Amino acid sequence: MSTLTTTRTEPTGARALAKRLSLHLDTLPTAAAVAIFIGMIVYGEAAYGRIVQFNTLSNLLINNAHLIILAVGLTFVILTGGIDLSVGAVIAFSSVAGVMLMNAGWNPWLAVLLMVLIGTAFGAASGVLVQHFHVQPFIATLAMMFLGRGLASILSTVPERLADDSPVRSLGAQIKVYDGPKVNDVVLTPGVIIAAVVVVAAFFVLHRTRMGRTVYAIGGSEQSAALMGLPVAATKMWVYIISGTLSGLAAVVYTARLGSAQNITGIGWELDAIAATVIGGTLLTGGAGFVLGSVVGALVLGLMNVLITRDGGIPPEATTIITGGILLVFVLLQRAVLARRRE
Amino acid sequence: MTATRPVVEMSAITVDYSGVRVLDDVDLTLYAGEVHALMGENGAGKSTLIGALTGTVPILSGEVRIEGEERMPAGVARSRAEGIATVFQETHLSPHLTVAENVMIGNEVRGPFGIDWKANRAHAAEVLARLGLDDLDPRSPLSALSPAVKQLVAVARALVVEPRVLILDEPTSSLDAAEVRTLLRVVRGLRDHGVAVLFVSHFIEQVFEVADRMTVLRGGRFVGEFLADELDRAELISKMIGEDIEALKALRSERLAHHYSASGEPTLRASELGRRGTLDPTDIELSRGEIVGFAGLNGSGRSELARLMGGAERADSGEIWMDGARVQLRSPGAALRRRVALSTENLRDEGIIRGLTARENIVLALQAMRGWSRPLSGGERAGLIETYLDALHLSPDDIDRPVEELSGGTQQKVLLARLLATRPHVLILDEPTRGIDIGAKLDIQRRVARLAGEGVAVVFISSQLEEVVRLSDRIVVLKDREKIGELSNGPGVTVDTIVEMIAADLDGAIEE
Structure with missing residues (x-):
């Protein structure tokens, strides 16, 4: 029997560096998001002050916990190459329904459970449309978005207030973790903790379970994933269910903090969450990205709002233009990375 | 080499693609410890037959027996679980994942904290080494590899499940001579370990080098099953092209x-x-x-x-x-x-x-x-x-x-x-x-x-x-x-x- 001898070549110098870079090309957009986040903090501190301090950063987390949860859900969907436009409308329906039921005398925790399950149901419906009826994810979740918004409007068109003594409000209650000077405290809410748990769980699922790896493989090439013998159909159902369930959870967190719900809540939040995911380095075509990147993306968007408020000179209407600009920069960066990879 | 027992018996398989009959009453029998070549011209139905065996192509009529037990193939995943691994004609791998992930995905080594990446990389490297790829870094992204190496990674992926039946559909078309030699050596090694290998290739020399038995298809029909020793090249070609000659x-x-x-x-x-x-x-x-x-x-x-x-x-x-x-x-x-x-x-x-x-x-x-x-x-x-x-x-x-x-x-x-x-x-x-x-x-x-x-x-x-x-x-x-x-x-x-x-x-x- 003939033996094949392969000559082993050790990469040296520049080649080794190029190799290391090519190994980590996928992380580049996420690293860029972290760099921008730090850059914004430094700029904010230099220009306006009072950014790098406990209460500002605590508030950043508290005010964006719901967005982080949404972005995590969308990361799953976008990694498979899909999209979920329904999350904002799901929040509206779920929160209006939840608050009305609580006010009607339901057990508040039962209502909270129902709020989450409403999200699950919407996600499952999107998943069935996409997987079993072969509807484009864009169209399927657009239909769910109109359905959710419509149902919320049927229930009520005025703000539904949550009673001040409702136990659900405790989810939004501020917990002083570290007592700083004056009001400069480290503050958390159960909502922030929920968001953190969601992020850790999502990280585990995506990087340490077969289901998570299948999510990536589907995004790389759905046909290949199927021919590799991976459970494509079940996994695609799961990502929409996860995204829907997390929108329900985000509705709970947001409602608990705000103390009221309205049918127009969450308009455009799906786009914020998509933007956060893309800024965080997830490819819109699927297959590459990190859930921690999406968290950074959500914080970039949140911090941008803080800086615009602090500046005072920038009209709030310009927020969307700046979001769009940042998004564009990141999409171009991703194209550049993909182009490098092809050559 | 004596034929032992049939691992896979497909008999009278008929397949229609949107009304067009692409396989008509085709038989295929794979024996443990044998390399079986599936021969035929373009459009003879080779890929369709493989699809029928792995369950990616629905069978209209006919019977599939695996180890004597009748069953309907139900997709790549089920087939893999039953020990039938397939390397498809075009390499179907995930471009964004690393080499190790592509080799192991669906069969990852798991510990108490989910997938154990270190063990996975080690396992992948071991399988890759069997294919002469011992200097390939399992952490490199798949997209950085040449088509030939991708093809070998696809083969490594098939070997991970320690298959009883290994199906190779045109595995050598993108390989150079040295890589072909390595692959054929691995194929022979698997055969000696009792694996039934189904080998499809346009390269007649390679087929004669490695195959023990051949099934010839023509225009979706079964022409015959032959022992490689009893068939010479000219005969094989005329059987593939047929009486139309x-x-x-x-x-x-x-x-x-x-x-x-x-x-x-x-x-x-x-x-x-x-x-x-x-x-x-x-x-x-x-x-x-x-x-x-x-x-x-x-x-x-x-x-x-x-x-x-x-x-x-x-x-x-x-x-x-x-x-x-x-x-x-x-x-x-x-x-x-x-x-x-x-x-x-x-x-x-x-x-x-x-x-x-x-x-x-x-x-x-x-x-x-x-x-x-x-x-x-x-x-x-x-x-x-x-x-x-x-x-x-x-x-x-x-x-x-x-x-x-x-x-x-x-x-x-x-x-x-x-x-x-x-x-x-x-x-x-x-x-x-x-x-x-x-x-x-x-x-x-x-x-x-x-x-x-x-x-x-x-x-x-x-x-x-x-x-x-x-x-x-x-x-x-x-x-x-x-x-x-x-x-x-x-x-x-x-x-x-x-x-x-x-x-x-x-x-x-x-x-x-």
Whole structure:
């Protein structure tokens, strides 16, 4: 029997560096998001002050916990190459329904459970449309978005207030973790903790379970994933269910903090969450990205709002233009990375 | 090596693809500890049979037994779980994941904290080493690899499940000689460990090197099962091509008897026809009733010359005369109005119109030539379709189905019918027989011969030189974007004559 001898070549110098870079090309957009986040903090501190301090950063987390949860859900969907436009409308329906039921005398925790399950149901419906009826994810979740918004409007068109003594409000209650000077405290809410748990769980699922790896493989090439013998159909159902369930959870967190719900809540939040995911380095075509990147993306968007408020000179209407600009920069960066990879 | 026990028995498998029978009553038996080659031409049904075994193609009727137990294949995942691993023709891997992940995905080593990446990489490296890839970093992204290494990674992926049955569909087409040797060594090693290997390859030498047993398919039918030792190469080839070889021989002698000699004004004459970077200025003449073959390798300029003559591309030098009058063929439409019809080699994108039925496709060119203001009457259409159904052996069932659902051969016939409907004086056919079954090839070649008999000047291009030799009255040989000579076809001309001509020109070029 003939033996094949392969000559082993050790990469040296520049080649080794190029190799290391090519190994980590996928992380580049996420690293860029972290760099921008730090850059914004430094700029904010230099220009306006009072950014790098406990209460500002605590508030950043508290005010964006719901967005982080949404972005995590969308990361799953976008990694498979899909999209979920329904999350904002799901929040509206779920929160209006939840608050009305609580006010009607339901057990508040039962209502909270129902709020989450409403999200699950919407996600499952999107998943069935996409997987079993072969509807484009864009169209399927657009239909769910109109359905959710419509149902919320049927229930009520005025703000539904949550009673001040409702136990659900405790989810939004501020917990002083570290007592700083004056009001400069480290503050958390159960909502922030929920968001953190969601992020850790999502990280585990995506990087340490077969289901998570299948999510990536589907995004790389759905046909290949199927021919590799991976459970494509079940996994695609799961990502929409996860995204829907997390929108329900985000509705709970947001409602608990705000103390009221309205049918127009969450308009455009799906786009914020998509933007956060893309800024965080997830490819819109699927297959590459990190859930921690999406968290950074959500914080970039949140911090941008803080800086615009602090500046005072920038009209709030310009927020969307700046979001769009940042998004564009990141999409171009991703194209550049993909182009490098092809050559 | 004695046949032990059958691991896989497929009997009387029949498969339909949208109404077209692609596998008809096919048997396949795989034995443990044997390499079994599945042989057949393009379109013989090899990939379909593999799909039927792995459950990616639904079986209409027939029986599959694995280790004697009857079961219906239910997809790649189930097959893998039962120990049937497949390496598909195109490497199906995930470009964004690393090598280790691609090898292990679906079979990851898991610890208490989920997937244990370190153990996975180690396992992947071990399997890769068996394929001679011990210096491949399991952490490198798949997209950074060459097609050959990707192919080997796909094989490694199949080995991870320690399969009882390993299916390799054209695993060597992108590999170089050393990689092929490694792969064949691994295949033999697996066989010696009792794995049943199904090996599909176009490379007959490799098949004879590694296979113990062969099953030959032809046109979706089972030809026979043979022991490799009892079959020589010539026999195998004739079994793959089949009895139609007799019909082809008959066609050849018929063409030789016809032996055309040109007289009078040529139907089409081009002088110094060329386009910078595509084709050097070339002279060519086509006469009534003559078949001119263009022979040459891919990129020799044979398709380019055809496109210039058919108006698909604009010449930047030279002139074209038709029946003595100078003409400008600026577009395929202009050419068509001069009765020059071109069928390009790119059937799918430049030939048929997907979404329309075969009938609509056939009527299209004639209608375009007439202009939209004078629609064809229903009677005219029916007559037209009637003519070509017969002439090209088109099935009446196919005629009202979307053309993309038809087999390659039928699509090519539809395209030919469309061009014939315009009653061309010059018909240029670029690779009309590529990738179609032998029956359709025969139909098309017969039809082309008949057309010449009816006075059409035909250009016939095929990378199958035998076809060119069989049909042509005259053969134009091209090389490196240049016409290097012309042969008058006769009994003394064979494929070798043309090959020698091309090779001789190469020697000349080297000596210069």
